[in-house]
Amino acid sequence: MSEATLAWHQYRLERRMFWRNPSAAFFNFFLPLLFLALFGAIFGGDQKNLDVIVPGIAGMSVMATTFSALAMNITFLREQGVLKRMRGTPLPSGAYLTGIAASAVTNAAVQIALVVLAGRLFFNIGWPKDWVELVVFVVAGVVCLASLGVAYSHVIPNFDAAPAYVNIVFLPVIFISGVFYDVDNTPAFLRDIAQALPLTHIIDGLSGAMVTGRGIEDNLSALGVIAVWAVFGIVMAVRGFSWESRRDR
Amino acid sequence: MSSSAPAILVRDLHKRYGDHHAVRGIDFEVAPGEVFGLLGPNGAGKTTTVEILEGYRTRTSGIVSVLGHDPQQRSHELRARMGIVLQSTGMYRHIAVREAIAHWARFYPRPRDVDEVLRLAGLTEKADAYARTLSGGQLRRLDFALALVGDPELIFLDEPTTGFDPAARRAAWDVVRSLQDLGKTVVLTTHYLDEAQALCDRVAIVKEGRIVAEGPPAALGAGSARYRVTWRGETGELATRETEDPTALLHQLTSAALARGEPLEDLSVTRPSLEDIYLELTAEAVAEGSETPAEAQEATARE
Numbered sequence: 001m002s003e004a005t006l007a008w009h010q011y012r013l014e015r016r017m018f019w020r021n022p023s024a025a026f027f028n029f030f031l032p033l034l035f036l037a038l039f040g041a042i043f044g045g046d047q048k049n050l051d052v053i054v055p056g057i058a059g060m061s062v063m064a065t066t067f068s069a070l071a072m073n074i075t076f077l078r079e080q081g082v083l084k085r086m087r088g089t090p091l092p093s094g095a096y097l098t099g100i101a102a103s104a105v106t107n108a109a110v111q112i113a114l115v116v117l118a119g120r121l122f123f124n125i126g127w128p129k130d131w132v133e134l135v136v137f138v139v140a141g142v143v144c145l146a147s148l149g150v151a152y153s154h155v156i157p158n159f160d161a162a163p164a165y166v167n168i169v170f171l172p173v174i175f176i177s178g179v180f181y182d183v184d185n186t187p188a189f190l191r192d193i194a195q196a197l198p199l200t201h202i203i204d205g206l207s208g209a210m211v212t213g214r215g216i217e218d219n220l221s222a223l224g225v226i227a228v229w230a231v232f233g234i235v236m237a238v239r240g241f242s243w244e245s246r247r248d249r
Numbered sequence: 250m251s252s253s254a255p256a257i258l259v260r261d262l263h264k265r266y267g268d269h270h271a272v273r274g275i276d277f278e279v280a281p282g283e284v285f286g287l288l289g290p291n292g293a294g295k296t297t298t299v300e301i302l303e304g305y306r307t308r309t310s311g312i313v314s315v316l317g318h319d320p321q322q323r324s325h326e327l328r329a330r331m332g333i334v335l336q337s338t339g340m341y342r343h344i345a346v347r348e349a350i351a352h353w354a355r356f357y358p359r360p361r362d363v364d365e366v367l368r369l370a371g372l373t374e375k376a377d378a379y380a381r382t383l384s385g386g387q388l389r390r391l392d393f394a395l396a397l398v399g400d401p402e403l404i405f406l407d408e409p410t411t412g413f414d415p416a417a418r419r420a421a422w423d424v425v426r427s428l429q430d431l432g433k434t435v436v437l438t439t440h441y442l443d444e445a446q447a448l449c450d451r452v453a454i455v456k457e458g459r460i461v462a463e464g465p466p467a468a469l470g471a472g473s474a475r476y477r478v479t480w481r482g483e484t485g486e487l488a489t490r491e492t493e494d495p496t497a498l499l500h501q502l503t504s505a506a507l508a509r510g511e512p513l514e515d516l517s518v519t520r521p522s523l524e525d526i527y528l529e530l531t532a533e534a535v536a537e538g539s540e541t542p543a544e545a546q547e548a549t550a551r552e
Contacts, residue, residue, distance in 0.1 A: 001355055009355055013344075020343035020379075080339025088303060088333040090325050090399070091356040244305070 003095045010091070010099025018103060028069075032061045032111055036118050039180065047124065049181075051211045054119040056179035058210065059203035061111035062141040066104050068170050070149030072162045073100065079159045079245045087243040101146055108142050119210060129213035136216060137205030140226045144198050147233030154240035173199055198229040254317070256281045256403055256434040257302060262311035264297050264458075271297045273458035274311075279451075281402070284425070284435040286449035288442070288527065294458040295438040296336065296407055302436065303333050303405055316403060329357055331403040332396030336411070340388065342381040346372050349380065350394050357399030369427055370394035371420055386417030393424050404428055406437040410444060422447055442524045452523070454530055461530050466523045478502075481514040 001009075019025055036057050043049035077083045077100075086096050116134075119125045128134045156165045176190050177183070177199035183191055194200045201222035208214035216223070257279040264272040272294045279285040287295045300306045301313060304320035304327070313320060318327040340349070347363060354360035367373045370390045375383065383391065389409065396404055406425065410418045425448050428435055439445055445452045446466045453463040462469055476495040480502060482488045492498050495518050506513040 006355065009352065013341075013352055016348075017341050017343050077339070081335065081337060082339045082341070084305070085333075085335060085338040085340075085395075087305070088328065088335070089353065089356045090329040092325070 003092050006091060006095040007098040007102070010096055011102045014099055014103035015106065018107075028065070028107060029111060029114060031064070032057050032115055033118060035060070036115065036123070040123060050123045051125060052178065052182050052207075053180060054115065054123050054125055055207035055210045056177075056203055058112055058115040058206045059141070059177065059199055060174050060179045061115055062108050062138065062202060063145050063170065063174065063199055065107040065111055066142050066146040067149035067152070068166045069104050069107065070101065070146055071152045071156065071166050072159075073104070074150055074153035075156045075162045076159050078153070078242060081245065083243045084245075097150075101150075104146055104149075105142050108138070112138055116210065125211055128210045130209045130215060133205065133216045133219070134209035136223070137202055137209060137219075137226075140205070140223060140230070141198070141202035144202070144226050144230035144233055147230060147237045148198075151233050151236035151240065154236070154242065157246060173197060176200075178203055196225075198226050201225045254281075255279060255314075256283070256316060257285075257436065258312070258314040259298075259302075260312040262298065262301065262313060263309045264294075264301060264306065265309045271458055272301075272308075275455070275458070275460055277453055277460060277463065279434060279436060281434050282429075282432050283450045284429050284437070284448055286445040286452040287436070287438045287455055288440070288445045288452050289438075289455035290440060293455040295455050298455070299405055299407055299436065299438055303331075304328070329399060330401055331405065332399060332401035334389075334392045334396045334404070334406045334409055336407045338392060340380040340391065342379070344380050345377050346380070346383070346391055346394075347376040349391065350398050353395045354398045359400055360398050361400045363398070366394050366398050369397060370424060384417075386413055386420065389413070389417070389421060390424065393421070397428070401433070403434045403436070406435065408438055408440070410439070410441065418444070442527055446523050454527060456530060462526060467520075469523055469526050475520075477519045478517070479519070480516045483509070483511075487515065 036053065039053045039057075040050065043053065074083075087093070112134075116128060120127055152165070152169065156162050174180075176186065176194045177197060178186075178194065179199075183194055183200060186194070201219075204222045205216075205219050205226075208216075208219050255278040257277075259275055259277050262272055262275040263270070275294070275298060277285075287298060289295050297306065301308050302315055302320055304315075304323045307321045316327060316330050318324055320327060344352075347367065350363050350366050354363060354366075361369075364373075367376050370393045372387065372390050372394055375387055380388065380391065393409075396406075409425070410421045413421065422444070425435060425437070429448075435448075437444075437448065449466060451463070451465050452469065453460045454469075455461070475491050475493055477489060477491050478495050478498055479487060479489045490498065499518070502513060502516070
């Protein structure tokens with residue numbers, strides 16, 4: 001069986017496993033919608049704020065489904081010995097990891113679709129202005145944050161520690177990257193930090209695609225920053241990858 | 250490969266972890282179709298040796314050949330010809346038993362039939378159960394099933410029954426015996442003597458990274474050329490004497506009993522068991538106090 005076929009079967013298995021934990025699946029998709037509803041209520045009819053929050057939540061969804069989910073998932077699989085078991089079979093490592101990553105990407109795509117739909121139906125921001133730009137920034141964001149998530153799993157010592165390790169990155173990053181408010185209103189030093197991080201630029205691109213209509217050609221520097229983080233993430237994800245839990249080594 | 254070539258060949262194998270010399274010059278061969286056991290206390294180097302054979306670890310020095318391959322090259326072909334049951338491995342919690350076996354079957358060029366594997370592993374009744382609902386013994390049988398489904402020539406079992414209740418152990422032993430009946434080569438590690446004695450054609454006792462004794466379980470006992478004679482004496486106490494020539498002793502005992510006109514009760518003549526040999530070898534280790542802190546640490550870490 002070809003490597004692509006094996007990756008496809010692995011992907012299908014990962015999807016079945018995801019849906020067999022229905023409450024986890026539900027909250028996974030419900031969280032961004034809940035955030036949208038809450039902030040929609042808080043900002044009331046202030047369209048300016050809604051224009052910020054919808055692409056912001058879309059960016060948060062990409063980070064939650066790729067960075068956070070993969071950092072947790074890879075740590076879990078490694079500590080449980082699933083990675084080691086897979087390593088002992090003829091299943092090519094690339095096919096296995098592709099299946100896992102593709103499952104995370106699917107969740108990202110579903111969440112983006114839900115957020116776009118909610119933006120159209122409840123937040124009066126219409127359909128995205130630039131679909132190509134939307135796809136480009138979702139893909140760039142997914143590749144970047146997924147590889148960073150895998151790379152980050154290497155520093156998480158055990159599964160019990162994983163939620164704390166993930167949240168200490170995830171929560172501050174979504175706060176300073178302009179998920180909930182316009183970054184222009186934050187102090188300069190926080191803005192500088194946020195400018196160095198990928199999520200701000202992913203949200204900039206999503207905002208251009210979904211709300212402002214600012215095209216890709218005006219967001220090239222944002223794509224550049226995302227690409228630099230993606231290269232760093234991929235190199236670190238591959239270099240530090242461990243198939244075994246630390247206590248076994 | 251011709252049938253006379255060994256399935257596994259290990260020559261002067263060494264493995265160091267920093268200052269810790271875990272494997273210190275091990276040699277052995279395993280013939281095709283043989284069940285070979287590595288027996289020894291925790292931290293003796295069994296798991297390190299097996300994980301080198303499985304391709305999980307690189308060796309420091311020595312020659313290792315598994316089915317004609319160097320395992321540290323991690324060739325796809327070799328992994329398709331062997332099955333591995335690790336000491337402890339995780340499983341998807343929400344996967345059904347049959348689903349897991351069918352999924353694993355795809356990894357291999359010539360898998361066995363899924364229903365047949367279910368039957369071999371004794372999981373037919375649990376085919377539709379999710380992994381999270383299985384008992385420890387049933388999960389272990391699922392490990393066996395997944396190692397078997399590719400129809401491998403060679404199967405590694407690392408402490409296959411550690412922590413099992415007696416019934417689950419017997420069930421696992423039956424699976425190993427059926428592997429043997431299928432003509433598979435099996436390498437197992439264990440620290441249970443009865444397990445080695447029940448399953449293995451040949452065992453090697455490993456202590457401090459070296460093989461200190463090797464042979465068929467029965468011959469290892471017989472190798473010491475001693476017999477143990479036990480009988481109930483005139484005063485009613487049980488007496489035991491070890492001798493290299495039981496004939497003279499038995500003649501003496503039976504003549505005396507006949508002369509007294511009494512039966513000689515509870516008379517038995519036995520060879521030392523594998524357990525006696527094993528305890529002798531490991532007791533020596535304790536007496537020498539030669540277990541280094543690093544080894545003790547490794548032993549704890551593996552538990």
